[in-house]
Amino acid sequence: MLKVDNLHQAYGGSHILRGLSFELQKGEVTTLLGRNGVGKTTLLKSLMGLVKTKEGSVTFDGRPITHLPPHERVKAGIGYVPQGREIFPRLTVEENLLMGLATKPGGTKIPERIFEMFPVLRQMLHRRGGDLSGGQQQQLAIGRALAMGPSLLILDEPTEGIQPSIIKDIERAIRLLAQTGEMAILLVEQYYDFAESLADQYLLMERGEFIMHGRGETMPQDGVREALAV
Numbered sequence: 552m553l554k555v556d557n558l559h560q561a562y563g564g565s566h567i568l569r570g571l572s573f574e575l576q577k578g579e580v581t582t583l584l585g586r587n588g589v590g591k592t593t594l595l596k597s598l599m600g601l602v603k604t605k606e607g608s609v610t611f612d613g614r615p616i617t618h619l620p621p622h623e624r625v626k627a628g629i630g631y632v633p634q635g636r637e638i639f640p641r642l643t644v645e646e647n648l649l650m651g652l653a654t655k656p657g658g659t660k661i662p663e664r665i666f667e668m669f670p671v672l673r674q675m676l677h678r679r680g681g682d683l684s685g686g687q688q689q690q691l692a693i694g695r696a697l698a699m700g701p702s703l704l705i706l707d708e709p710t711e712g713i714q715p716s717i718i719k720d721i722e723r724a725i726r727l728l729a730q731t732g733e734m735a736i737l738l739v740e741q742y743y744d745f746a747e748s749l750a751d752q753y754l755l756m757e758r759g760e761f762i763m764h765g766r767g768e769t770m771p772q773d774g775v776r777e778a779l780a781v
């Protein structure tokens with residue numbers, strides 16, 4: 552589904568990502584763990600084409616996308632839920648979801664599945680995004696990314712600053728999406744329990760390199776929690 556080979560990235564002179572290689576499979580959740588500032592968001596931004604790749608290649612669905620601009624990647628089927636949600640606070644919930652359809656032909660409807668997954672979005676359809684709670688905004692950001700039916704969904708720390716009841720809803724939604732087998736999911740997380748419960752595969756990053764990786768079920772014996780806490 553997605554194949555990354557020897558990816559390097561730098562901001563000016565500072566080398567952030569140092570030769571990352573990995574693959575994502577359809578129907579699987581891959582969790583990327585790592586402490587603050589190790590380069591997790593930078594990796595997601597390079598997958599979206601928001602920062603330039605210095606070296607290496609990214610292949611999506613068999614097609615090289617290393618130098619495609621962000622909107623072309625969205626069109627190709629990559630959905631992105633950025634860190635901090637970045638919904639449009641002055642637009643209504645409905646308008647935010649319609650923004651997620653921007654790459655689709657006019658008149659395309661918001662998929663019903665989004666409201667089944669997050670019923671609160673239907674209840675709040677005409678409220679302004681900025682009036683929603685943090686957790687509701689996160690659900691909205693996920694809904695917006697799902698609107699165009701991505702085959703790869705990328706989420707950057709969806710549990711950050713969110714109340715536990717909504718974390719459970721988001722966990723259930725991510726699991727359901729993976730189980731449909733229609734998409735690959737790449738989840739950046741610092742909340743270990745959430746990451747472990749969802750991971751089919753994990754990657755642990757430190758200073759722009761993967762220092763551990765493996766199957767989700769081996770996370771406890773691999774000592775991932777301890778490695779994150781060091």
Ligand SMILES: Nc1ncnc2c1ncn2[C@@H]1O[C@H](COP(=O)(O)OP(=O)(O)OP(=O)(O)O)[C@@H](O)[C@H]1O
Pocket residue numbers: 562567585586587588589590591592593594634741
């Ligand atoms: N636009 C930028 N220009 C220069 N340096 C940057 C920029 N964005 C991030 N950095 C630096 O790159 C490094 C990696 O940042 P990044 O945001 O990818 O980390 P992160 O793992 O997502 O951290 P967090 O868990 O806090 O979100 C950090 O040292 C950060 O200060």
Ligand SMILES: [Mg+2]
Pocket residue numbers: 591592593634707
């Ligand atoms: Mg980040």
